Amino acid sequence: MRHVYTWSGILVVVFFSVVGDILIARAMKQVGDVHELLRRSGVWTVVGRVLSKANFFLGVSAMAVAFFSLLFALSWGDVSLVAPAAASLTFVGNAFAAKIFLHEKVDRRRWIAALLVSAGVALLAG
Amino acid sequence: MTFRKYLVLAGVTVFAVSGDSMLARGMKQAGGVSIHHLHRLIFAVLNPWVAAGIMLLLAFFASYMNALSWADLTYVMPATSLGYVLLALVAKFALHEQVSPIRWLGIVLISGGVTFVAGGPALTEHEVCPFTKNAEDTPQVSAGASS
Numbered sequence: 686m687r688h689v690y691t692w693s694g695i696l697v698v699v700f701f702s703v704v705g706d707i708l709i710a711r712a713m714k715q716v717g718d719v720h721e722l723l724r725r726s727g728v729w730t731v732v733g734r735v736l737s738k739a740n741f742f743l744g745v746s747a748m749a750v751a752f753f754s755l756l757f758a759l760s761w762g763d764v765s766l767v768a769p770a771a772a773s774l775t776f777v778g779n780a781f782a783a784k785i786f787l788h789e790k791v792d793r794r795r796w797i798a799a800l801l802v803s804a805g806v807a808l809l810a811g
Numbered sequence: 812m813t814f815r816k817y818l819v820l821a822g823v824t825v826f827a828v829s830g831d832s833m834l835a836r837g838m839k840q841a842g843g844v845s846i847h848h849l850h851r852l853i854f855a856v857l858n859p860w861v862a863a864g865i866m867l868l869l870a871f872f873a874s875y876m877n878a879l880s881w882a883d884l885t886y887v888m889p890a891t892s893l894g895y896v897l898l899a900l901v902a903k904f905a906l907h908e909q910v911s912p913i914r915w916l917g918i919v920l921i922s923g924g925v926t927f928v929a930g931g932p933a934l935t936e937h938e939v940c941p942f943t944k945n946a947e948d949t950p951q952v953s954a955g956a957s958s
Contacts, residue, residue: 706884713879720881735876773923776888783884790935795885798924802892805920808913809895 691767694758698771700752703778707786708744714787715740769810773803812933817876820890826871828894834864882933889925896921 686725714720716734723731735741758767784791791799837860855861878887896918902908 706888710879713876718881720813731949742868745818755868759882766925772892776892779888782886788935789883789885791885792931794927794931798889798927799885801920801924801927802889803918805922805924806858806892806895808920809899 687761689701691758691762694754694761695767695774697754698751698758698767699774700776701747701754702771702775705747705751706775706779707782708740708747710783710787712740712744723759742764763781765810769807771808773807776803776806816878816933817882819874820887822874822896823871823878823887823890824893826867826874827891828898830864830867830871831894832864832866832898833860837861837864883935886928886931886933889928890923892921893925 712735713719715738716731719731722734755767755771758771761767776799780791780796783789821944837858838855840858840860856865862944875891878890899910899918903910
């Protein structure tokens with residue numbers, strides 16, 4: 686039963702992390718290249734544009750939910766399982782979600798990288 | 812990719828790992844937090860390590876958002892994991908801790924993944940950006956893709 690709790694906790698963390706990352710990435714693509722904007726119109730314009738995107742606030746909220754679910758998941762399962770499992774599943778989830786929702790070109794190079802990195806994270810933290 | 816952009820990616824890596832480490836150290840001093848002791852979280856912020864960790868994680872978030880404004884999510888993601896490699900190297904060479912063969916394998920896999928991604932383009936070029944329907948947003952769509 687404890688396993689079920691731990692793994693559903695991990696899946697909740699992964700889900701909200703991926704949603705948060707996708708929304709923030711989308712918000713920043715709407716804002717546009719920050720370096721370009723800084724050069725043209727200064728830091729307050731950048732701040733104003735970021736704060737005008739609903740996706741930014743939704744993304745930050747999703748990340749906050751992910752953070753607190755991680756705290757709960759950590760109280761149910763071992764840190765050596767929960768932390769690496771959540772981190773490496775988020776990598777793979779992000780690659781899928783970025784392809785579907787952000788229409789990023791996730792080519793073979795990036796798939797291999799996502800798999801290598803998630804395997805590496807699992808080994809390193811395990 | 813310009814030098815400034817590499818600097819931003821380095822910021823993502825360094826701030827994430829240093830922020831996480833300080834937060835972890837501070838939370839160990841502050842004691843465990845459970846559902847019944849949520850108020851302890853408020854006092855935990857007063858711990859200097861926790862406070863410093865939060866500041867560094869804010870810096871991480873700023874550089875992460877900066878990077879996402881000119882690069883794909885699938886390009887920036889691996890950079891965040893390079894921090895774990897950095898952490899293991901610091902543990903080995905600065906703190907003289909033992910790093911197990913399994914961990915070295917993990918380091919090799921992450922570094923390999925990052926090298927793979929870094930060799931490709933940073934940004935997908937869209938014919939028409941799918942998210943920006945406002946006229947004011949369209950000019951920056953593919954700017955900086957090949958720089």
